[in-house]
Amino acid sequence: MKMLFDAVYYEPAALRFELGQMLRAKYAALPWIEIENHNYIPELAAAGNHDFPKLKRHLIIGLRKTHKYVPNHKVSDWLVPYTSSGCRAMCLYCYLVCNYNKCSYLRLFVNREQMLNRLLKRAAAAPAPQTFEIGSNSDLLLENTITNNLIYTIVRFAQEGRGQLTFPTKFDRVTPLLGLDHKGKTIFRMSVNPEEIIDRIEWGTSPLRARIHALNAMAEAGYPVGLLLAPVILLPEWKRLYGRLIEQLSDELSQKVKQNGFIEIILMTYSFVQNAINTDAFPNAVKLFDQETMTGRGRGKYCYRNEARLEAGSFLRQRLSERLGSMPILYIS
Numbered sequence: 001m002k003m004l005f006d007a008v009y010y011e012p013a014a015l016r017f018e019l020g021q022m023l024r025a026k027y028a029a030l031p032w033i034e035i036e037n038h039n040y041i042p043e044l045a046a047a048g049n050h051d052f053p054k055l056k057r058h059l060i061i062g063l064r065k066t067h068k069y070v071p072n073h074k075v076s077d078w079l080v081p082y083t084s085s086g087c088r089a090m091c092l093y094c095y096l097v098c099n100y101n102k103c104s105y106l107r108l109f110v111n112r113e114q115m116l117n118r119l120l121k122r123a124a125a126a127p128a129p130q131t132f133e134i135g136s137n138s139d140l141l142l143e144n145t146i147t148n149n150l151i152y153t154i155v156r157f158a159q160e161g162r163g164q165l166t167f168p169t170k171f172d173r174v175t176p177l178l179g180l181d182h183k184g185k186t187i188f189r190m191s192v193n194p195e196e197i198i199d200r201i202e203w204g205t206s207p208l209r210a211r212i213h214a215l216n217a218m219a220e221a222g223y224p225v226g227l228l229l230a231p232v233i234l235l236p237e238w239k240r241l242y243g244r245l246i247e248q249l250s251d252e253l254s255q256k257v258k259q260n261g262f263i264e265i266i267l268m269t270y271s272f273v274q275n276a277i278n279t280d281a282f283p284n285a286v287k288l289f290d291q292e293t294m295t296g297r298g299r300g301k302y303c304y305r306n307e308a309r310l311e312a313g314s315f316l317r318q319r320l321s322e323r324l325g326s327m328p329i330l331y332i333s
């Protein structure tokens with residue numbers, strides 16, 4: 001995917017940082033529009049839902065000012081706000097739309113040194129080694145193609161960090177990470193879905209086969225790895241789609257991934273806001289909200305009803321144990 005932007009909105013303070021200057025040169029051909037605060041850009045906040053794809057073409061550059069770590073109890077111990085939020089891709093269910101609404105465009109924060117210093121300090125002070133999820137606000141592998149922030153982070157954390165970092169991705173751009181001296185301190189997690197779902201719903205992300213190759217390459221390069229079946233979307237033909245996905249994974253994942261990797265399974269949640277944006281911006285797209293199988297889950301969110309969740313969970317466990325039995329399933333949520 002070539003990253004195309006049509007304009008850069010920037011906080012002037014960002015240009016005092018080396019990364020800000022690098023971005024200034026890289027995108028010199030685009031219009032640069034000064035903003036006060038990346039959190040609120042009045043003209044973009046006032047746009048209509050149908051403008052969503054247009055907004056996604058903007059790149060926002062600023063400084064991250066809030067650094068609150070949120071406790072987590074899955075692969076990581078903490079969710080860490082890191083070098084970007086939002087994303088250039090347009091998955092129809094993207095969880096970031098719940099947080100940022102229409103403004104889920106890519107924002108890059110140039111004060112990476114400050115953020116990593118903070119993380120290293122926190123890691124050193126913890127009573128036991130901790131795992132930090134740095135990719136819960138964006139897709140860092142995609143971001144890395146613009147900023148090289150992952151290269152900076154993985155290498156420096158390997159040298160100075162205690163515990164581990166982790167991030168998930170839906171992209172295949174791993175080549176710059178393969179030769180890094182990571183010391184096994186970064187857990188790489190590849191998110192997968194059936195090819196039909198990637199084509200129809202995960203717009204702008206990497207194809208399934210390319211993601212599988214990238215995961216194999218990262219395992220070969222010595223990174224600890226995991227596979228995320230996420231989000232599982234219960235379209236009418238879901239059993240055929242996910243049955244076939246598991247067969248393909250079993251055929252194409254390397255022995256290294258099968259022997260050392262783990263699996264996470266997350267069923268899709270959806271929201272009123274996403275439904276409103278998708279209905280206005282993409283009237284012909286697959287409808288993800290299904291009244292039959294979904295129910296409310298507080299604050300305008302929807303999730304699959306219990307019966308549907310149980311059926312999906314037991315189907316996936318069964319097929320995974322048949323074809324990828326050596327990979328532990330950490331949780332289904």
Ligand code: SF4
Pocket residue numbers: 086087088089090091093094095096137138139170202205
């Ligand atoms: S790749 Fe991830 S962050 Fe980007 S749009 Fe898709 S779900 Fe959202």
